[in-house]
Amino acid sequence: MSSNRLPPALAALGWTERCSREFAALDLRGDAFAPARVVEQHRHHFVVHDGLETASVEMNPALLQSLRQQDDGLSVGDWVVLDRSSDPQRIAHCLPRSSLLVRGMADGSRQRIVANADCALLVMGLDGDYSPNRLERYLLTVRSAGLMPVVLLTKPDRCEDVDARIEEIQRLAGPATPVHALDPRHDDVPGRLAPYRSPGTTLVLLGSSGVGKSTCMNALLGVSVQKTQATREGDDTGKHTTTVRSLRQLPGGACLIDTPGLRELRLAGRESVEKDAFDDVAALAAQCRYSDCAHEREPGCAVVAGLPAERLASYRKLRDELTALARSPRQMAERKQQDKQVHQAQKRFRREHDKRR
Template sequence: MNLPPAATDAARLGAIGWRTAVDPEWQALLDAHPAATPARVVEQHRSGYVVATGPGEGVAVESLPEWQRPSGYRKGTVSPEERPAVGDWVLVEDGKRIVALLPRRGAIKRGAAGEHYRQQLIAANVDVVLVVCGLDGDFNPRRIERYLLLVQGSGATPVLVLTKADRPDADAAAAREALAGIEAQHVAVVAVNAKDPATVDALAPWLRPGETAVLVGSSGAGKSTVTNTLLGIEKMKTSAVREHDARGRHTTTHRALIALPSGACIIDTPGMRELKPTGEEEIADGGFGDIEALAEACRFRDCAHQKEPGCAVRAAIERGELDEARFGNYLKLKDEIAAASDRLASRLADKQGAKVQTRALHKRPDDKYGKR
């Protein structure tokens, strides 16, 4: 199967999120590759990418050599965050070969697991992030704050989706009370039965035609069930969670972008158990704007919010206006961001040093030692 020619139907592209107003950077690349077709990355696998020019079946394409994952003794020439992710727009020639990556409007990413600093892209060019959490043993306000920290700095709108509202032991009111500090930061909270179209329809305001949403959350939270209900068909594989700890299995094994009947697109993702900051976040983005405002009102600028006189944060905790567990998570995440920021700065310095060294090694002898 080949992709259609460059004159792709704009309506089909629009159905998977293409914007009619193209910024100058995009236009320059389009002009540089007149024979290329715009396409969106709808699946990402270890072996390559699947792209589409409209709703329906995608096409496997070849990527640029520098985007291919390193293997054996070969080192990758492009860092993972600079390679395409699901949601990215690319230019494809001859219906089978990517020739350019169009600049992103934004991206959702996290710090990758491991000792070495790396970033992992979750999705690109998204308008809304649906943070899915079950009203069972999966419910964890502290983990939700981590998701918000990673989401809000991207420019996407976060929405908290509390699934399994139909369970006999579900207490949506108590969950909303536990999330009151987050909801006060103008983050929408919606409780649904993921299998019931009538309740899932409450997500319609964030799934407008031409917009892209991504579902994030732990395994078993109900992301794929929400996707199936929005589609009206059982497209994504689902499985039950373990009863004793509400943990799910990784039934979704790769990220996939799907066009919805509403005209929006949704990206389903595998469950994530580790959510590390990248070091680029601002602590207020985790729904902690109120704590930051309280800290500004402390008597001392370097207040540690422990036993200092005139501490507005401690006073709010003592009055019952600020949850101490939430404040503890604020301090923990703030330290993690600072540590990740230091690692990011060190990595950037190493890369810059490597570039300078490479330029020096490739200098002409008469430039290095003077003309003779």
């Protein structure tokens, strides 16, 4: 199917040719099955949009069970298939995703944040919220989930030297990652973000509470649909105004997901520190004397010699966090389960292969 034959109402919600292929692969017969996108997630139900209207729906028991077995579930941004033959209509399938953004939780589990997003708008205040180390964590998380990061530094009116901050963040994020400083209450947000919101793209706003995510969303929508609220005097912390993740269509054809402010962003355990946030470490490591250098006290370590102290400390912290996660009982059990599934699939394949011979 060529892109100009994509159903226009669905294309405006981010439906792509990949979605058409995944939908066709399900081989669903009859006209009771219709694709839709999850635009809001609540405790007991989802709000989905089929391109024409929204509806509150639940999953059917079979889907619920199969997702649970894989320690999975639905998230905002997911493409699903509604079964309209049941009364009330229910979600019967979830299409494979192009990306899934997750974070780790204190109990070792993972929380899904959004599915099928292309670009993450990482919003950080230039007031008391400012923290380069936290941003490194966000960059690592979104890049390893396959999203393109764009950094938005808000509250420039609360900062003495905005240019120095931009420079610091640009150095940390690398030249390929765009960094903008803007006051979303007054600046031209649609104009500044135009390069990232081409039709069919899904963007997600991420950051602490009170940094101006919903203010950005309202500016992009051109109307005030998301509630915003002043931060606390004194420490600039937000009041957790947004409480549900929600996806909206923007004028111009992109979709934007607003999220509640995150108190902390734990790693999920699947990230690759050097590849996704510290390519300077990867480049220097090639010059270390030992090929298995841990960049600690080894003689001839190019990373220790070449990296600024703060950057080195931040690298080690994230790396050690990932090592500890990989050793956690939950992740060991998960890997064992994955190995078992691969083994079973291989056995099945061999059996079928032998049968055909």
